[in-house]
Amino acid sequence: MDATIQQKVNTWLSGNYDEATKAAIRQMSEEELTESFYRDLEFGTGGLRGIMGVGSNRMNKYTVGAATQGLANYLKKTFPNEQIKVAIAHDSRNNSPEFAQIVADVFSANDFKVFFFESLRPTPELSFAIRHLGCHSGVVLTASHNPKEYNGYKAYWTDGAQVTPPHDKNIITEVNAITSVDAIHFNGKPENIQLIGADVDEVYLNEILKLSISKDAIARHRDLKIVFSPIHGTGITLVPKLLEKMGFTNVHIVEEQATPDGNFPTVIYPNPEEQEAMSLALAKAKAIDADIVMATDPDADRVGIGVKNHKGEWVLLNGNQTGSLLIGYMIQAWKNAGKIDGNQMIIKTIVTSELIDRMAEANGVKCYNTLTGFKYIAQLIREKEGVEKFIAGGEESYGYMIGDAVRDKDAIASCGMLAELCAYAKDKGMSLFDMLLDNYMHYGFFYEGLVSLTKKGKSGAEEIKAMMQNWRNNPPKTIDGSPVTRMLDYEAQKEYDLLNGTEKPITLAKSDVLQFYTADGCKISARPSGTEPKIKFYFSVNTQLTDKAMFDTTEQQLKDKIARIVEEMQLK
Numbered sequence: 001m002d003a004t005i006q007q008k009v010n011t012w013l014s015g016n017y018d019e020a021t022k023a024a025i026r027q028m029s030e031e032e033l034t035e036s037f038y039r040d041l042e043f044g045t046g047g048l049r050g051i052m053g054v055g056s057n058r059m060n061k062y063t064v065g066a067a068t069q070g071l072a073n074y075l076k077k078t079f080p081n082e083q084i085k086v087a088i089a090h091d092s093r094n095n096s097p098e099f100a101q102i103v104a105d106v107f108s109a110n111d112f113k114v115f116f117f118e119s120l121r122p123t124p125e126l127s128f129a130i131r132h133l134g135c136h137s138g139v140v141l142t143a144s145h146n147p148k149e150y151n152g153y154k155a156y157w158t159d160g161a162q163v164t165p166p167h168d169k170n171i172i173t174e175v176n177a178i179t180s181v182d183a184i185h186f187n188g189k190p191e192n193i194q195l196i197g198a199d200v201d202e203v204y205l206n207e208i209l210k211l212s213i214s215k216d217a218i219a220r221h222r223d224l225k226i227v228f229s230p231i232h233g234t235g236i237t238l239v240p241k242l243l244e245k246m247g248f249t250n251v252h253i254v255e256e257q258a259t260p261d262g263n264f265p266t267v268i269y270p271n272p273e274e275q276e277a278m279s280l281a282l283a284k285a286k287a288i289d290a291d292i293v294m295a296t297d298p299d300a301d302r303v304g305i306g307v308k309n310h311k312g313e314w315v316l317l318n319g320n321q322t323g324s325l326l327i328g329y330m331i332q333a334w335k336n337a338g339k340i341d342g343n344q345m346i347i348k349t350i351v352t353s354e355l356i357d358r359m360a361e362a363n364g365v366k367c368y369n370t371l372t373g374f375k376y377i378a379q380l381i382r383e384k385e386g387v388e389k390f391i392a393g394g395e396e397s398y399g400y401m402i403g404d405a406v407r408d409k410d411a412i413a414s415c416g417m418l419a420e421l422c423a424y425a426k427d428k429g430m431s432l433f434d435m436l437l438d439n440y441m442h443y444g445f446f447y448e449g450l451v452s453l454t455k456k457g458k459s460g461a462e463e464i465k466a467m468m469q470n471w472r473n474n475p476p477k478t479i480d481g482s483p484v485t486r487m488l489d490y491e492a493q494k495e496y497d498l499l500n501g502t503e504k505p506i507t508l509a510k511s512d513v514l515q516f517y518t519a520d521g522c523k524i525s526a527r528p529s530g531t532e533p534k535i536k537f538y539f540s541v542n543t544q545l546t547d548k549a550m551f552d553t554t555e556q557q558l559k560d561k562i563a564r565i566v567e568e569m570q571l572k
Helices: 001-012 020-027 030-037 059-078 094-110 121-134 167-176 198-210 217-218 235-244 276-288 318-338 355-362 375-384 413-426 434-442 456-475 550-566
Strands: 048-050 085-090 113-117 137-141 152-156 193-196 226-229 251-253 292-295 305-309 315-316 344-347 364-368 389-395 399-402 445-454 482-489 494-497 503-505 514-518 524-526 534-543
Touching: 001 020, 001 030, 030 456, 048 059, 048 364, 059 094, 059 137, 059 152, 059 167, 059 445, 085 094, 085 121, 085 292, 094 137, 094 152, 113 121, 121 137, 121 152, 121 198, 121 413, 152 364, 167 217, 193 389, 198 235, 198 413, 217 413, 226 235, 226 276, 226 413, 235 251, 276 292, 276 305, 292 434, 305 318, 305 364, 305 413, 305 434, 318 344, 318 355, 318 389, 318 399, 318 413, 318 434, 355 364, 355 434, 364 375, 375 399, 389 514, 399 413, 413 434, 434 445, 434 550, 445 550, 456 514, 456 524, 534 550
Parallel strands: 085 113, 085 137, 113 193, 226 251, 226 292, 344 364, 344 389
Antiparallel strands: 048 152, 137 152, 292 305, 305 315, 389 399, 445 534, 482 494, 482 514, 494 503, 514 524, 524 534
16 A cells, blocks of 8 residues: 555554544555545635545544634634634535534634534525624535535635635645644534524525515516425525515425435435436426426535426526526616616636626626636625625526625525516516527527546546646647637646747636637636546537527537537547
């Protein structure tokens, strides 16, 4: 076995770890030990995330405790002579309540004031609570939409956003400085822990209600048939309450998925991006002839929707389509209210549809692109505060943020605004799909595709690294017959003009992402995931849609183009 791995194993066997942990280590094969100890979990785009189990590369009492102690040590150095306050929440995953209690105990043992949600709550509410309660930091225990064997730990800063550089790396430095389990203060002080719940719920929901634009349309279509599924997660705690507060009276819950359950018994993956995860909700929608289907992931920061298309068939919109509808609605509402004066902004990620850039530009709104991760969107809001007003933002992976009261993607607010948008469309004799086609006609038909390649374990990580290095060293000359004109390397922070050999700097932070642009308007992005053992390839192609009757034919042409590119790049 690798000497470094063996040293870590020996540390756990000889250290002050509980006997159950040591017994589990002794039963592990060399392969299991390698996978469990070959690295320490690190903060990626979503914080700490991994498979639950024993080892430094697993989510367990000790890795959660070390992360919390490291965060506590950093907070004490950053805010000396202050009474540090933190908020803690958790989702429905197995071990989430236990991990959350460990976090509360460690923080309280460090003499922090701890606001601890009494039961499971959505991630965006934790973000809101940090600002509402004047906290210095916060933690939510969740692995978002990952498979059931995963759990995770998202750390937040004073503005309710996930930690960004330099804080994320500095926290890791503090965690790595904990060389003994004895340095972790596990013995909590209950007097420092205050339970919170319904009181914060009410303030949070009322803040979302302020975002509502089309109250008259809701009043006229209060009986809009809405199907909602929380996919066994935290969405059940607040989405139905919000829809009721907004005035909707005909909400149908998918009962088979209504009970929070970390085993996610009705789905393979608890991810609204997956057709399979949405199948029960779609079946219910067909049965009652619903107007819209909405489903949230376990920590309710992402939402997927289903609508009827131009043929009356139920289809799932992808994250780019939903985001363009939501953001387009907000831009138009601000424009109708006379609130656009050139100092408004939309923020999206570099792999999200450029249809949104077009919509913003056409309506006099600035559109900024950030690295993947809502922490970067929140960081830009913070930098522009008092100068430019944030309207809305989003990313292709089903995450959206409307207004700036929450500084993370928010499926609770998104569900409310999507229901309102559906009522607004119905008030105009349209469907959401009709509105989507209108956008394509007006701004251009953008079609996006995604290929995710899963490469598990140490060997998988090495394979992903080699793939990225090969693309960097040998960029393609053409893609689908069109010359590759530009390559953006966010790791090198350089944009290369491949036709004339020039280069210029990229001002965004370093990130292991490559983008290729072609002469005919295609964009291909390659990005290893920061939270999963995957490398993701994003494809964007576009053309003009001159007639709604040509939608099917034009869409198929764009799909075929992406299929050719995937085959050419050998990504199957």
